[in-house]
Amino acid sequence: MTKFFYLLFQVLILIILFLWIMSFEQRVDFFWEGIIFTSKISSIIFISVFLIVLILIIYRIYIFFRQSPKKIRNSMVINNYNKGITSIVKAIAAMSNNDDKELIVQANRIDNYLKDNPISLILKAESAKKAKKNDIAEKYYNQMLQLSDTKIIGFRGLLEQNLKKQDFHHALIYAEEIYKINYKLEWIFETIIQIIVKTQNWQKLIEINKDAYYKKIISKQEFQETNSSANYEIAIIKESFSSQEAINLLSIANNDRPNYPPIVKKFSSLLINNNEFTKAKKLILKCWAHFPHQMLFDEYVNISRSENTNIINNVSKLIKNNPNEYDSIIAMAKAHILEKNWERAKNLMKPLLSSKPSKTVCEVMHDIELGMSGNAQKANSWKNRILMGDYEKTWVCKYTGYIQDNWSPVSEGGFLNSLEWTWPKTDKIKEKNNLIPNIIGSS
Numbered sequence: 480m481t482k483f484f485y486l487l488f489q490v491l492i493l494i495i496l497f498l499w500i501m502s503f504e505q506r507v508d509f510f511w512e513g514i515i516f517t518s519k520i521s522s523i524i525f526i527s528v529f530l531i532v533l534i535l536i537i538y539r540i541y542i543f544f545r546q547s548p549k550k551i552r553n554s555m556v557i558n559n560y561n562k563g564i565t566s567i568v569k570a571i572a573a574m575s576n577n578d579d580k581e582l583i584v585q586a587n588r589i590d591n592y593l594k595d596n597p598i599s600l601i602l603k604a605e606s607a608k609k610a611k612k613n614d615i616a617e618k619y620y621n622q623m624l625q626l627s628d629t630k631i632i633g634f635r636g637l638l639e640q641n642l643k644k645q646d647f648h649h650a651l652i653y654a655e656e657i658y659k660i661n662y663k664l665e666w667i668f669e670t671i672i673q674i675i676v677k678t679q680n681w682q683k684l685i686e687i688n689k690d691a692y693y694k695k696i697i698s699k700q701e702f703q704e705t706n707s708s709a710n711y712e713i714a715i716i717k718e719s720f721s722s723q724e725a726i727n728l729l730s731i732a733n734n735d736r737p738n739y740p741p742i743v744k745k746f747s748s749l750l751i752n753n754n755e756f757t758k759a760k761k762l763i764l765k766c767w768a769h770f771p772h773q774m775l776f777d778e779y780v781n782i783s784r785s786e787n788t789n790i791i792n793n794v795s796k797l798i799k800n801n802p803n804e805y806d807s808i809i810a811m812a813k814a815h816i817l818e819k820n821w822e823r824a825k826n827l828m829k830p831l832l833s834s835k836p837s838k839t840v841c842e843v844m845h846d847i848e849l850g851m852s853g854n855a856q857k858a859n860s861w862k863n864r865i866l867m868g869d870y871e872k873t874w875v876c877k878y879t880g881y882i883q884d885n886w887s888p889v890s891e892g893g894f895l896n897s898l899e900w901t902w903p904k905t906d907k908i909k910e911k912n913n914l915i916p917n918i919i920g921s922s
Contacts, residue, residue: 563592563599570602579609597629604636613640631660638670647677658687668696672705676895681709681716704896707735708888711742722749738765740772740900741886747778756782767797771806772900773839774886776813790814805831812843821851836864837871874898 570585572578586606589599604619617640623633634656641650654671657664668691675684685706692702714728729746736742743766750759763779766772776794783793794814798807808827815824825847831840841861849858874883875898876890882903883891890897 559592563589563596566592567598567602570606574602574605579606582606582609597623597626600626600629601632608636608639613643616640631657634660642674647674650674651678651680651683655687662691662694662696672895673893676889676893679712681712684709701896703735707732707739707742708896710735711745711888714745718749722753725749726753733762738769740766740770740774744774744778747775747782751778751781751785754785756785764797767807768800771798771801771804771810773806773809776810780814780817790817791820809839809843812847816843816846816850819850821847825851833869835867835869837868838865839871841865841868870903872900872902875901875903880904 566585566588570582570589573581573585582602583606586599586603589596589602593599600619600623604616604623607613607616607619616636620633620636620640623629623636634653638650638653638657641647641653651671651674654667654674658667658671662668668687671687672684675681675687688697688702688705688709691697692699697705710728710732714725714732717728718725726746726749729742729749732742733739733746743762747759747762750756750762759778760782763775763782767775779793779797780790783790791811791814794810798804798810801807802811808831812824812827815821815827824843828840828843828847831837832844836844841864845858845861848861849855852858874886875881876883876892876894877899878894878897879890879892880903881890881892883898886898886900889895
């Protein structure tokens with residue numbers, strides 16, 4: 480209703496204006512080259528208005544035809560954009576439904592509708608990866624590196640591609656690029672560690688571990704454990720051609736992870752070979768007070784023999800802080816076995832005897848029985864009980880539950896700093912073939 484009155488008002492204004500113009504009856508004469516033109520003022524005004532309106536109409540038509548191609552193009556762009564968005568939604572739905580065929584179809588449509596669009600690149604790369612066209616996927620990932628918004632996705636895609644190819648050298652390069660862009664990503668630091676473990680680039684491990692600690696990605700304890708493990712591994716490599724350098728590296732490893740039996744064992748072994756018996760003895764005594772372990776016993780006995788001192792007296796000093804500990808009792812019994820004090824050794828073992836004695840207890844009792852009676856058949860009865868015995872502490876991977884007889888910085892499953900000295904959980908023990916570190920893209 481408002482529009483109607485507005486239109487009526489405009490018509491009335493035009494009528495009034497027209498009548499007002501027509502009211503001018505005066506005549507006007509024009510002279511041009513001897514010719515006289517006579518006209519009314521109203522006619523002149525009317526013709527002038529008419530010409531102005533005509534010019535405006537012509538100009539409007541000109542503007543219309545001039546802008547039409549641009550509008551048509553804009554309309555086509557908007558239409559393609561809307562179709563592209565629809566295809567993106569369908570492609571994402573296909574990804575979530577694992578519909579690889581539909582994903583490929585929609586990715587191709589996106590390419591038609593949205594040229595050089597970052598989302599298009601991402602979905603096309605995903606489509607190529609699903610179709611196992613790795614070369615094409617790699618091409619798209621490299622294109623993503625040219626755009627700031629997709630650079631990190633491109634590096635991640637290239638990281639996955641190289642992990643699949645077992646090309647850990649290039650995988651590490653791309654992982655480090657991601658780390659530089661955003662080190663706060665939860666998975667990136669652990670991925671770098673797993674790749675370094677694969678390449679055994681221990682110096683690189685020291686560098687990245689130090690940087691992660693400064694960036695507060697890891698705790699001080701995690702930093703020290705990893706630094707200790709890396710220096711331990713380098714020491715093993717250096718040992719064959721520079722024992723002193725290996726000793727220096729093991730000293731660093733021991734400082735970062737003090738009183739840890741595997742490191743103390745290796746460290747003391749090299750010190751003994753270097754005739755540094757006093758230093759080796761102090762290391763073992765201190766470690767046993769905090770973490771008694773059978774792996775230290777042989778090294779301690781070697782020191783006693785090298786110094787030509789009484790083994791039993793030395794072992795008594797070794798276990799003085801924890802004489803009733805399982806490993807201390809075993810150590811004292813072994814010392815008496817070495818001195819052929821069979822009866823004393825047997826009496827020491829009595830607190831550890833049960834209906835299902837552990838493997839170590841059975842082995843010690845076998846040696847005692849064989850030494851006391853010389854009866855191999857009777858002694859071997861202890862060996863036969865090993866399979867039926869209780870589990871004892873061993874090295875267990877905290878991620879897989881898989882057990883190892885010997886400690887190493889990297890478990891047999893490929894996990895760094897994962898071994899713990901504890902009782903195994905038989906329901907969690909897994910086959911070695913299933914122990915694959917969770918490296919991104921390794922599947």
